[in-house]
Amino acid sequence: MATINKLDRYDLNILAELQRDARISNQELAERIGLSPSPCSRRVKQLEDDGYILRQVALLDRKKLGLTLTAYVQIGMDRHTPERFEHFESVINQCPEVLECSLVTGQAPATDPLAPFLPSTRIFQSTMHMLSTAPLFV
Secondary structure, X not given: OOOHHHOOHHHHHHHHHHHHOOOOOHHHHHHHHOOOHHHHHHHHHHHHHOOOOOOOOOOOXXXXXXXXXXXXXXXXXXXXXXXXXXXXXXXXXXXXXXXXXXXXXXXXXXXXXXXXXXXXXXXXXXHHHHHHOOOOEO
């Protein structure tokens, strides 16, 4: 895989444009970055093959979906062992409401992102209850 040092300004511009709008046509992308369509298409393919572009996703309107509550939760574990982390991950993977989970070392901030988007406090409370009954929290 190429390193960031091997990316030229065209590659970086392609990545920036696709980050803004992954549905842009190759023709429009080529025009925006100053290449003809064929080399632009080859570069996008190479960026995908090299792992710079992992996938394309749709950004959803959380409010229209009724996901109006954003929750940040700090969780402490009773032991920091590989087995505990694996178990924690398996529990978290059972919660589709949890979109992001971060491990913070050293002095932890007041909150760590854990369950960002939920439709209501009732669902937040049931998710927290399910997580709190898992045998890995203090």
